Amino acid sequence: MLKVLFFARVREQLGCAALELQWPEHGLDLDGLQEQLCRERGARWRAVLAQDNMVRAVNQTVVSGNRALHNGDEIAFFPPVTGG
């Protein structure tokens, strides 16, 4: 299983805070996961997730570029942070 989280503006734009997905037998990488979400959920998701500055994290660590995923991973999509 994969847990996918969305925060802040991204959460609002998608109207979705968290998803759980079955782990596919053929495996999946981060770009593949994003493409799968866009394909299944339509143009709105494709536009939102393709925004400039979208940050992606795997298991609570920000990653740049693509990354292999493993069953049980927690993936998050969020805008640049503005804390403090």
Place this chain on the structure above:
Amino acid sequence: MLKVLFFARVREQLGCAALELQWPEHGLDLDGLQEQLCRERGARWRAVLAQDNMVRAVNQTVVSGNRALHNGDEIAFFPPVTGG
């Protein structure tokens, strides 16, 4: 009149915290004041006031090099500061 103050190690070495001197009719500059103190008070004063890093202040402002003095000025001799 001139007020002359000594602080910290300089005060201890001289055994003197403050002096009041008559303002001389012929005027005086900072080097002249120091020379006058050494001449009147002897070798110990000359050695102490000639120490490296001696700081001199006129009217509560640190000065580097010689400086004209005026009647009523407050002069201070002290070692480098170590505050905070």
Place this chain on the structure above:
Amino acid sequence: MIDGKRPEPVITVKVQEADFDIAQLQSKLLGGACAEGAITTFTGYVRRDNEDRRIDQLALEHYPGMTERSITEIAEQAAERWPLLAAYVVHRIGKLAPGEQIVWVGVASKHREAAFSACEFIMDYLKTRAPFWKKETASGTEHWVSARGTDSERAARWQDGGIE
């Protein structure tokens, strides 16, 4: 240290809705031990206005779990770069009014330059790496606060070749 050993710095990170007491935090910073040397602190307050808008409310969202973890990593990196005795970070979440305290960072060190640098380092990275997002309500309208480019630039200063 008299025995020549650098002690392991005590790192504490809290993310909470509740307000905090800065005097209590500063005394907790060393876990009851007496301080020596220097403590540098940073307290951030909710702005009252942003450009031309008067702010009515700020709402802070975060990524539970990742927040604590990323702040702890930032503090650990600071402790690798400078000789620290302790670092303590409190960040509030939820709804806050203008003027309220939002973040407190305290750093203790025997050396003031280490205390200053580490505190600023932690704040700079907190702004760019800790997953907090701010949503402002001003004149009845909500909007998400954008990340400032200057925050990324300030964090980048600390990278190799930058200032020490």
Place this chain on the structure above:
Amino acid sequence: MIDGKRPEPVITVKVQEADFDIAQLQSKLLGGACAEGAITTFTGYVRRDNEDRRIDQLALEHYPGMTERSITEIAEQAAERWPLLAAYVVHRIGKLAPGEQIVWVGVASKHREAAFSACEFIMDYLKTRAPFWKKETASGTEHWVSARGTDSERAARWQDGGIE
């Protein structure tokens, strides 16, 4: 500021024998007004050991009048360089025990980078320009603390051509 005017920063300088309460000082920093933006503080504590000596007591001497004046000038210079809301400096004199608070510098600004830089600037110059002298008693022997060369170097960093 919404009206585009930079307010005159409030500068307060105290030299006293009495201990101080950092929470009270931080709330006084803006003279009762609520804070916004950032407050950076520095608290200095009497060291417990210096090289190999355990310190029994520290005595602080100062130059009355010149001390307040030179600290005020340092804070005014900081306010010329950075947009500050307020700066507050308390420095203790007299006899102090290891671990006691000795100095507190608080700076308020709408901008965190200004608050950090101004606080560090004030401390660096306090170390090199404010007429305080420390005398340590360690193992029954008194000695005057020497000025550190690194303090002068740190203050010199702020001069033209140095870091901003």
